[in-house]
Amino acid sequence: MEMYFCPLFSGSSGNALFCQCGSTRLLIDAGKTGKCIGDALAGIGVDPASLDGILITHEHSDHILGAGVLARRYHLPLYATQETWRAMTGKIGKISGELIRTVQAGKDFFLGDLGVQPFSIPHDAADPVGYRLWGGNISISTATDLGCFPENVYAAIRGSTLVLLESNHDPDLLRANPTYSAALKSRILGDHGHLSNEACASALLRLIAGGTAHVILGHLSGENNTPTLARRVSETALLREGIRPGNDVQLRVALRDETGDVYTLRRDGGTI
Template sequence: MRFSVLASGSTGNAIYVENDEQSFIVDVGLSGKKMEELFAKIDRSAKQLNGILVTHEHSDHIKGVGVLARRYQIPVYANEKTWQAMSPHIGEIPSDLRYHFNMETTRTFGSIDISSFAVSHDAVDPMFYTFQEDGRKLTVITDTGYVSDRMKGMIAASDAYVFESNHDVGMLQMCGYPWSTKRRILSDLGHVSNEDAAVAMSEVIAEKQTQIYLAHLSKDNNMKDLARMSVTQTLKSCDVIVGEYVHLHDTDANEPTPLVTV
């Protein structure tokens, strides 16, 4: 498998995954025009997609779902409650392109097994995905207020993670957000901080080469350098040394990461 984090952040999210036979995108949180630009930067096209996998109905994850699905006749997969919540916001999707991907299930597409798992976020029924092929595993997990033991069991020993590292707690506490917004972000239905993300990482990574992409960074309450430093230090305190077999990578709200092999 190969993947690229096309965009990650509060302004829009999209993760591209492919093998030699087919390709998928997890969420389409940007406009159709912007998505075309991002695909071009990794020498791919949305018209090649075999499916759109939706995690939840927030606009930074579904903004371009309807546009791409209709333009290129791409099947869209989401659980029933997410379909109900997002349908008013993505326009009409033909019935032959609407598919249900139930929570805590696995669907097989050729040689790729894609499994869904529940997360804790203030959406109607949010879930994320793991991709497995030939003993290799990619996990996408963002938009969760905490990482439960059940989640850890689902994502353990992945070869690559797109892992939320949303905010620095100090920056969030000092920022100009209303207290209600701060409370939401810090809650179990919000987003994980740099430190909490790193603690969860330390409990799921195996002693093998593991690539971790720090994702969904807050544009107001985090910075790439700060996220990397905080995650590195917290992992070290958990006896995981970055650079030995764990490698951290940045993601960006406007630029895709290079297409890499899992």
């Protein structure tokens, strides 16, 4: 069995990640307009009507902006925790009862050919989760919008074949940003805010030691980070430990407004 994964968009201006296993296709989050996401899917040869559902991580608009439109237009079930449903109702328009699915951190389920494992993440939302998706013995985990990297997150995603992890900001750039209020800065820097480049890099070291072979840096801030800087911080940390990016681990950066590569992960260990 093969798994396909593509970060359509990742960043504080909108998130949507595509994943396929067997004949099952889904999105994690739909935080751009329905049209924008539909166009991006078409760009990788996927008809939005062929999706089997959308997994929602939390109710912030950069994760749900197009969720209601896509669900209604293509009759797609939306999956979210009960508290996330409560918080996003009113923001995504009317969703008919038959498209409402409730998930719970720690409760695994199957969505077609994909095993889905939601896990709690520390973020200032009602009940935010990340997802680990299983196709046979291959797994893909996404963890963005987390202020720190606690043990429960590590335990949930350890050993994943591919991890998309938040590398949101450079703390110095953020602190020096004149357009951000003190309150916003402390929110982002807090334990329930967003993961810095440095915190991302140290989490990656643990994940790679646990067998993760593919890493994507995601949810970059547009103002307090650059793809080059995020990559440099992680690569420097890896090299310091004798891990060679490109050889021992594949490391890429998901861009905010540009659809990324489509990853193909195979059970025999072959990739891309």
